[in-house]
Amino acid sequence: MLEFMDYVQAAFHAQGGWNRDNSYSSLTTTAHNLLDFQIPHGLRMHISSLSSPNFGTSYTVGSKGVVDGSLSFLYTSLGLSLPARSRTAHLEGLVQGYRHLAALRPPSQTNWTEVLRGGKTIRQKDSLLYGRLYLPTSTLEALYLRRISPNRLLRLNGVSDGSLPSGGSLLALLQNDFGKYSTEYLYSTDSSLIGIRGLYNFGYDPRHPDTLSGRPPAHPWDHQGGRLSAGAEVYFSPINKSGGVSTGLRFTTLPIHTGFPYTMTLTINPLMGNLSSTYAVKAGRNLAFCSRFDFNVYSYESDVMVGVELWQRQQHAPETAWARRLLRPDWPQVEEEVNGVLKARVDNHGKVGLLWECKLKELLVSLGAGVDLKKRERMLGSVGLEVSYSS
Amino acid sequence: MAFNFNWSPLIADTDRVRDMLTSSLNKSPKPPIIVDDILVNELNLGSTPPELEILEVGDLAEDRFRGIFKMSYTGDAYLTLKTRVQANPLNTFLSTKPSFASPQPLAASSGLTIPLQITLSDIRLSGFVILVFSKQKGITLVFRNDPLESLKVSSTFDSIPFVRDYLQKTIENQLRVLFMEDLPAIIHRLSLRMFNSELQPADDAEKDATNDQVPIDPLASPALQAMDGSGDAFDAAPLSLDTPTETYASFSQKNLLRLAALSESQRTLSLFTPGMRDTVFRAWASAADRNEPSNGTHTPLHRPTLSRMQSTLGDQSAWSSSAPSQTSEATSAASRPSLASAATMPSTYTLGTNSSRTRPRKRKHRIVNLRKDKTPEDATDGTSVSSGYNDSASRSAGTSAEPSMAETEPTTLPSYISREGEISTPPRSPKKKVDFKASSDGGQNHDRNATIRARPVTPRNTAVQLNVDNDPTPRASMYLPEKQSQEQRPPLRRQPLPRMQTVPTPVHRAQLSRSTSELSLRGMPPAFESSTGGILEQAWMMKMASEIARKVSEEKAKQGTWRLRGSGSSDDGLQVGGEAPPAYVSRDGFAL
Numbered sequence: 010m011l012e013f014m015d016y017v018q019a020a021f022h023a024q025g026g027w028n029r030d031n032s033y034s035s036l037t038t039t040a041h042n043l044l045d046f047q048i049p050h051g052l053r054m055h056i057s058s059l060s061s062p063n064f065g066t067s068y069t070v071g072s073k074g075v076v077d078g079s080l081s082f083l084y085t086s087l088g089l090s091l092p093a094r095s096r097t098a099h100l101e102g103l104v105q106g107y108r109h110l111a112a113l114r115p116p117s118q119t120n121w122t123e124v125l126r127g128g129k130t131i132r133q134k135d136s137l138l139y140g141r142l143y144l145p146t147s148t149l150e151a152l153y154l155r156r157i158s159p160n161r162l163l164r165l166n167g168v169s170d171g172s173l174p175s176g177g178s179l180l181a182l183l184q185n186d187f188g189k190y191s192t193e194y195l196y197s198t199d200s201s202l203i204g205i206r207g208l209y210n211f212g213y214d215p216r217h218p219d220t221l222s223g224r225p226p227a228h229p230w231d232h233q234g235g236r237l238s239a240g241a242e243v244y245f246s247p248i249n250k251s252g253g254v255s256t257g258l259r260f261t262t263l264p265i266h267t268g269f270p271y272t273m274t275l276t277i278n279p280l281m282g283n284l285s286s287t288y289a290v291k292a293g294r295n296l297a298f299c300s301r302f303d304f305n306v307y308s309y310e311s312d313v314m315v316g317v318e319l320w321q322r323q324q325h326a327p328e329t330a331w332a333r334r335l336l337r338p339d340w341p342q343v344e345e346e347v348n349g350v351l352k353a354r355v356d357n358h359g360k361v362g363l364l365w366e367c368k369l370k371e372l373l374v375s376l377g378a379g380v381d382l383k384k385r386e387r388m389l390g391s392v393g394l395e396v397s398y399s400s
Numbered sequence: 401m402a403f404n405f406n407w408s409p410l411i412a413d414t415d416r417v418r419d420m421l422t423s424s425l426n427k428s429p430k431p432p433i434i435v436d437d438i439l440v441n442e443l444n445l446g447s448t449p450p451e452l453e454i455l456e457v458g459d460l461a462e463d464r465f466r467g468i469f470k471m472s473y474t475g476d477a478y479l480t481l482k483t484r485v486q487a488n489p490l491n492t493f494l495s496t497k498p499s500f501a502s503p504q505p506l507a508a509s510s511g512l513t514i515p516l517q518i519t520l521s522d523i524r525l526s527g528f529v530i531l532v533f534s535k536q537k538g539i540t541l542v543f544r545n546d547p548l549e550s551l552k553v554s555s556t557f558d559s560i561p562f563v564r565d566y567l568q569k570t571i572e573n574q575l576r577v578l579f580m581e582d583l584p585a586i587i588h589r590l591s592l593r594m595f596n597s598e599l600q601p602a603d604d605a606e607k608d609a610t611n612d613q614v615p616i617d618p619l620a621s622p623a624l625q626a627m628d629g630s631g632d633a634f635d636a637a638p639l640s641l642d643t644p645t646e647t648y649a650s651f652s653q654k655n656l657l658r659l660a661a662l663s664e665s666q667r668t669l670s671l672f673t674p675g676m677r678d679t680v681f682r683a684w685a686s687a688a689d690r691n692e693p694s695n696g697t698h699t700p701l702h703r704p705t706l707s708r709m710q711s712t713l714g715d716q717s718a719w720s721s722s723a724p725s726q727t728s729e730a731t732s733a734a735s736r737p738s739l740a741s742a743a744t745m746p747s748t749y750t751l752g753t754n755s756s757r758t759r760p761r762k763r764k765h766r767i768v769n770l771r772k773d774k775t776p777e778d779a780t781d782g783t784s785v786s787s788g789y790n791d792s793a794s795r796s797a798g799t800s801a802e803p804s805m806a807e808t809e810p811t812t813l814p815s816y817i818s819r820e821g822e823i824s825t826p827p828r829s830p831k832k833k834v835d836f837k838a839s840s841d842g843g844q845n846h847d848r849n850a851t852i853r854a855r856p857v858t859p860r861n862t863a864v865q866l867n868v869d870n871d872p873t874p875r876a877s878m879y880l881p882e883k884q885s886q887e888q889r890p891p892l893r894r895q896p897l898p899r900m901q902t903v904p905t906p907v908h909r910a911q912l913s914r915s916t917s918e919l920s921l922r923g924m925p926p927a928f929e930s931s932t933g934g935i936l937e938q939a940w941m942m943k944m945a946s947e948i949a950r951k952v953s954e955e956k957a958k959q960g961t962w963r964l965r966g967s968g969s970s971d972d973g974l975q976v977g978g979e980a981p982p983a984y985v986s987r988d989g990f991a992l
Contacts, residue, residue: 033506034504034505034506036506037506148498150498150500150501152500166500166501167501168498168500168501170498173497173498177501178497178498178501179501180501180502180503182503195503197501197502197503199493199497199501200493202493202503204503204505206506240506242505242506242507242508243508244490244503244505244508246493249489249493249562250561250562251489251490251493251560251562252489252490253488253489253490253505253508253509254508255505255506255507255508255510257506257507276506276507276510277507278488278507278508278510280488280508281487281488281510281511281512282512283507283510283511283512285507285510303510305512307512307514308512308513308514310513
C-alpha cells in the first residue's frame with residue numbers, strides 16, 4: 010500500500026499529466042508490484058492529513074523492538090484534488106497491482122496548468138516539496154519536484170544522515186518525456202555517479218497521431234493492441250571507476266486490446282550476465298498472476314518467483330439487484346468498491362510472502378507475513394501490521 | 401631473562417583455530433559485498449615466529465605470568481578464506497546507500513555472486529601485547545594498539561581496482577576487529593580448554609604428563625623455605641618462586657581429595673583406598689611411611705607448609721610475597737614441633753606419595769645418580785651428585801663451592817639444603833639399616849622419627865650424615881634439627897634447579913669441614929648461572945646471593961650454635977631438632 014505521501018505524489022503526477030510509465034525505470038512496474046511488494050514488519054501506524062490542497066502532513070509511529078517514527082510535510086504548488094481521506098480513498102489508487110498502460114499521448118496534450126497573470130497566460134511550473142524526519146536516527150529526507158516544462162521534470166532527492174560517509178547524499182534527476190521516447194539523466198553525489206536512461210517506444214508515434222487509425226502494421230511487432238518498448242541504462246562512477254549497464258524490452262497490451270491484458274519484460278545486464286524475464290497476466294477483473302525468472306549466465310544461478318494478486322470487491326446490495334438487471338449492458342456501470350487485496354508470492358527458495366490490504370471502516374489496514382518454508386524451526390519470519398488513517 | 405617460545409606446535413594444531421576463526425569471522429556483521437558465510441579454508445602460521453621483545457614483566461611464576469611485549473611479525477603466515485561475494489560493484493555500492501536518494505537502477509545493479517578465495521599474506525604486525533597467563537584463568541592476550549601494519553590481500557578480483565581496494569579495505573578493517581576483539585577471546589578459550597584438561601587430575605595420563613614436569617618436592621620445598629625463613633626470609637623467597645607453582649600444579653583438587661581420602665583410610669581401619677594410577681603403595685601404616693621420599697623426616701614441617709603453600713598459591717601473590725609468608729610459616733612450623741608433625745603426618749604422607757607418583761622419572765634419575773655418587777665416597781658424592789643433577793658446569797661450581805658450603809650451610813641456605821635433601825633422599829631409601837640407625841640416633845633428637853620409622857629411607861641418608869653430625873654436635877639442640885629440615889625440604893623443590901647440586905656436596909662435607917658460610921655464597925652464584933640461562937633467573941640469583949650473603953652475615957653471629965647443628969645436618973636431626981623438644985626426639989627414636 011502506498012504511503013500517504015507517495016499517494017499524494019502520485020496524484021501530483023497524475024494531475025499534472027506526467028506519464029510516469031514512459032520511463033525506463035518503470036519498465037518492470039507490474040512485476041515489481043506483484044512480486045516485490047513490501048511486507049510490513051512490526052507494528053506501524055500512520056496518521057496523515059491533506060489539510061489543504063497544497064499542504065499535507067503525515068506522522069508515523071512504529072515499533073519493531075524499538076519505537077521509531079517519522080514526521081513528514083509536503084507542499085505543492087499544484088492544488089491537488091484527490092480523495093485523501095481514508096474513508097473515501099479508493100483502494101485501487103492506494104494498492105499498486107497490475108499496471109494498465111494507457112495509450113501514449115502527445116506531450117502537448119498533457120494537462121498543463123495555465124494561470125492568468127498580468128494579462129498573459131503563464132504556464133505555471135508546478136513544484137512539490139517534501140521533507141521527512143526520522144526521529145530516533147535523525148535522518149532527514151527531502152524531495153523537490155519541478156515540472157520545468159510540459160515534457161521535463163526535475164527531481165532532487167536528498168538524504169542527510171550522520172552515519173553516511175559525507176553526512177548525506179543528493180540525487181538529481183532530469184526526466185524528459187517526448188512520448189515516443191524518453192530520457193533521464195541523473196547525478197548522485199555519492200561517488201559522483203552519473204547515469205543515463207532511455208526508453209523508446211516502437212510503433213505508434215504520439216507526435217503524429219494521424220497515422221494511428223487504419224494504418225497497417227509496419228512491422229511484426231507494431232502491434233495495434235499493444236506496445237513494444239526498448240530501453241537501456243548506463244551508470245558510471247569516475248571515483249570508483251565502476252559502472253553498470255542494462256537493457257530491457259517490454260511488451261504490454263493496451264486498453265484497446267480485446268483479450269486479457271498481459272505484460273512481458275526482459276531485462277539483461279550484459280556486464281553481469283544477468284537475465285530476467287517477467288510475465289504478468291491480468292486473468293480477470295480481480296485476479297492477476299505474475300512470474301519472474303532470473304538467470305545468470307556466468308554463475309548459473311537462477312531464481313523463480315511466482316505471485317498472485319486477488320481483489321475482493323464489495324458485493325452490491327441485494328436490494329438493488331433487480332434495478333441493475335434492467336440496465337443495458339452498454340451503459341457505463343459503476344465499479345464495485347474494492348474491499349481488500351490479497352497478494353502472495355513464493356520463490357524457489359521456499360520463501361513465501363503474504364499481504365492482505367483492506368479498508369476497515371475508516372482505517373486502511375495492511376497485514377503481512379513472511380514465511381520461510383525451508384526453516385522448519387522458524388518458519389514465520391516476520392509479521393507486521395500497518396494501520397493508516399488520513400483525514 | 402629469556403623465554404623459550406615454542407612456535408612449531410602452534411603450527412601443528414590449526415584445526416581448532418580455523419573453526420574458531422570461522423565462527424568469529426561470521427559473527428560480526430559482514431560487509432555487503434560478502435553474501436555468504438566466510439570459511440577459513442587454509443591457515444598456515446608459517447615457520448617464522450613473531451619477534452617478541454619483553455618490555456615489562458609484572459608478575460612471574462611458573463603458573464602465572466604477566467608482561468608486556470613488543471611484538472613484531474614479518475613472517476610467512478598466510479590465511480585462505482573462501483566465501484561468495486557480490487561481483488557487481490553497483491549492487492554493493494547501492495546497498496550501503498539510503499534508498500531514498502539512490503538512482504534505483506532497473507537491472508544494472510542485478511547481482512552476480514562469485515565464489516571468492518582470498519589469500520591474506522605478507523602480514524606485518526607490530527604492536528604492544530599484554531600477556532597475562534595463569535594456569536587457572538588461561539591466557540589473556542590483549543593488543544594495546546592496533547597491531548596490523550600492512551597486509552596483502554590477493555583475490556580473484558585483483559584485476560578490478562574497485563573491488564580489490566574494497567576488499568583490501570574491508571578485510572583490513574575486519575582483521576583489526578579480529579585482532580583487537582576476537583583474537584583475545586579465541587586465545588582465551590583455547591588456553592582454557594588446554595589447561596582445563598591438564599588440570600583435571602582425575603585423568604591420570606594427563607596428570608602424569610603435567611606432574612612429570614612439576615616436581616613432587618614442592619611440598620617439601622615449602623618446608624625448606626620455612627626453614628630458611630627462620631634463617632632467611634629472602635632465601636626462601638627465591639625458592640618459593642619455583643615451589644609454589646610446582647605444588648600447585650601437582651596438587652589439583654582431585655588429587656588432594658584422593659590423597660585426603662587415602663590418608664583418612666590409613667588413619668582409620670577403613671579398607672578403602674582410592675584408586676591412584678602409577679602409584680606404589682607401601683604396607684607401612686605408620687606416619688613414618690611418608691618419609692620415604694626425602695621429605696619423610698621433615699614431614700611434620702611439610703604439613704603446615706603445605707597448607708600455607710596452597711593458600712599462597714591461591715592468592716597468586718608473587719613469589720616475593722609468598723616468600724615472607726612461607727618464612728613465617730616455617731617459623732610457626734618450627735614452633736609447633738612434634739605435635740603438629742604427628743597430627744599432620746598422614747597428610748604429609750599423602751603428599752609424599754603424590755610426589756612420588758607424579759614424578760617417577762625424575763626421582764629415579766636422581767636416585768640413580770645419588771647412589772652411584774654416594775657409594776664411592778661421601779666427599780666425592782657431593783660433587784658427583786651435583787653433576788648428576790646438573791650439567792657439568794654446575795658440578796664444577798659445586799665442587800668449588802663445596803668446601804665453603806659446609807661452613808655456610810647453616811645460614812645458607814635453602815639451595816644447599818634442598819640439594820642435600822634430594823641427594824640424601826634417594827640413597828636413604830636403599831639403606832634402610834642406616835636409616836634405622838640414623839633414626840635411632842636422630843630419633844633422640846627428633847620427634848618425628850618416632851612416627852617416621854616407616855620412613856627409614858630418608859633417615860638413612862641423613863643417618864649417615866647424622867651419625868657424623870650428631871656425634872660432633874649436641875643432638876639435643878633444637879637448632880640442629882631446623883637446619884636439617886631446611887636441607888631436606890629444599891631438595892624437594894630443588895630437584896629442577898641445578899644449583900642445588902653444588903649444595904649437596906657441602907652437606908656431606910659439612911661434616912668434614914664447616915668453616916665459613918661465605919664460601920658457600922661464592923659457590924652459589926656460579927651454580928645459579930649455570931642452571932639458569934635466563935636473565936631473569938640470573939637476576940634472581942644475584943638477588944638471592946646478596947640476600948644470602950646478608951643473612952649469612954647475620955647468621956654468623958648465631959652461627960656458633962648453628963654450625964654445630966649444621967654439621968649435624970642430617971635429615972633426622974634437622975627436622976626434629978628444629979622444633980621438637982629433645983625429649984620428643986628421643987622418644988621417637990626409641991619408638992622406632
